Amino acid sequence: MKISASNQLKGAIVEIVKGATTAHVKLDVGGAIVTSAITNAADVELKLPVGQQAYxxxxxxxxxxxID
Incomplete structure (x- = not known):
């Protein structure tokens, strides 16, 4: 896959929490957790397992x- 977006953070999926319409996918990116909300349909289509590398x-x- 090639993509034009410059801001790409590579990490490992550490948790997927499914809701009524969305799934919250948590990535460990160098010790920081980044969370993305995607549709449940996208989660099913991508077949995301915990432990997989993702961006x-x-x-x-x-x-x-x-700043404060």
Whole structure:
């Protein structure tokens, strides 16, 4: 697969929590946990197992930084 998005975080799936319509997929990316909400249909289509390597692909027009 090739994709134009530059913000790709490679990690391992550590947990998948299925809800009524969405699945929350948690990736361990270098010790940090990143969570993505995908449709249950996408979860079934991708056949995601815990332990599989995957990418969190972030596509956004803006990203802000905040401090206290």
């Amino acid at each position: 969190a692909v972030v596509k956004a027009s803006d990203m802000m930084i905040a």
